[in-house]
Amino acid sequence: MKLDTVAIIGVGLIGGSIGLALRQRALARTVVGIGRTASRLRVAEESGAVSRVTTDVRQGVADAELIVVCTPVGHIADHVQQVSRVCRADALITDAGSTKGEICRALAVGLAGGGVFVGSHPLAGSEKSGPEFADPNLFEGCVTVVTAAETASERRVAQVESFWQSLGSRVLRMSPDEHDRAVAEISHLPHLLASALAAAADPQDLILAARGWQDTTRLAAGDVELWRQILSENRRHVLQSLDKFGKVLSKFRQALEGNDPAELVRLLQLGKSNRDSVAS
């Protein structure tokens, strides 16, 4: 897909990486970076992630045929409505939020003005944040979930899918609720456990932290407010995943309390089978 003007709202790790990928692959003639913080916009502009920057949404989206909202999940629905009020009538609006249910429900009542919204979640990123960590290959080989809302036509959903594919991503179509259930298990619960494990450590013992602790707790270094919003928005599914995890953890505990080597082997083997089925 070849685009004329793309606007990116929020030029952090994800927004900046989208800009870099679009420009390095020559997929858009102009990429406009929109944000509130001049210093972040400057970093994005200087890195080549965007062609020009502005703090004015109206001015930034005026010519855009595609607008990607890359702000923290708690603000996405509001930002989509702000965009809708000032964008072209035929604009396509998507996002990169880690939750989809609340956003899609908030927008299902209808947009305030022009444009059509189709939700997206690229499962890329890291514990790092900010435009200085943007990477043009961030989406290469990653999976992006696209959530088809009833208000968007098949043609518009397919355009969003094609956009992510052009950045190197594989695309999966899911309902917002199915997405939120699955990422609670595969992304949000791991974050919560990494944070709890790191929080439970006695700082004096951290001199012994080697690769195992580092890997298992790496997500805990992530942006606190960003993850507070993600966990809050998806708390119903995260609590369900936590219940499911708690049942497995209880089995480990019982196997240790009962000194049951066969059960411990069975549980460790179950974890290993799932882990071995995924890339390192």
Add this chain to the structure above:
Amino acid sequence: MKLDTVAIIGVGLIGGSIGLALRQRALARTVVGIGRTASRLRVAEESGAVSRVTTDVRQGVADAELIVVCTPVGHIADHVQQVSRVCRADALITDAGSTKGEICRALAVGLAGGGVFVGSHPLAGSEKSGPEFADPNLFEGCVTVVTAAETASERRVAQVESFWQSLGSRVLRMSPDEHDRAVAEISHLPHLLASALAAAADPQDLILAARGWQDTTRLAAGDVELWRQILSENRRHVLQSLDKFGKVLSKFRQALEGNDPAELVRLLQLGKSNRDSVAS
């Protein structure tokens, strides 16, 4: 420290890495690899980790002034006693086991023959196992805990410390029980949580597994029987660490159930502070 003959019992990741480090740093004239499996011994010999190999403990340790027992924790005390029966009277025996309490208690009653035992635990390694993953720089910058038993003189403990330092490791001296408490928290609990998280995942959802899930569950790919032994040997401390973790996890749960953003931020920030204090 410059050695004439060192014998390594068990030439897996740790034993093979010790051999490679000794030989590449020219710290020993002869390194003998001792094991039960001819194919693994062959890999160690061909990689240059050992000068010669044998399946006969008596023959392997006959000339050794230092013997490092690198077998799984459940076998270490027995292997040290086997070595003691056939080694030089002045030999120094150490190990690389991830638990220390049971091993040191079993050996505190006295060795069956010659030699002196000082326990060690290099906090290196990965989810990989086997001599093919051996790395001469595995101990570079890692911490090795040396547990001073009452039966070993200060001079002998200092020799073991000097040995690990010569491989590039920093050394910490701890009691076996203090070691087991601390590694339960920093190494064994993370392994258990990684395994439980991986075991709790629905295989159908693993298509969404990205870097976060991969990092958090990486330890679950480790050798099942090796980790069964570690968790079993140290189960008392692991259960205590699990209790402590459970209390923190309950706070996360309550913050989600009560939709309490301030408390969620506090907990995430606590985890981030600990995580940020350790290298990535």
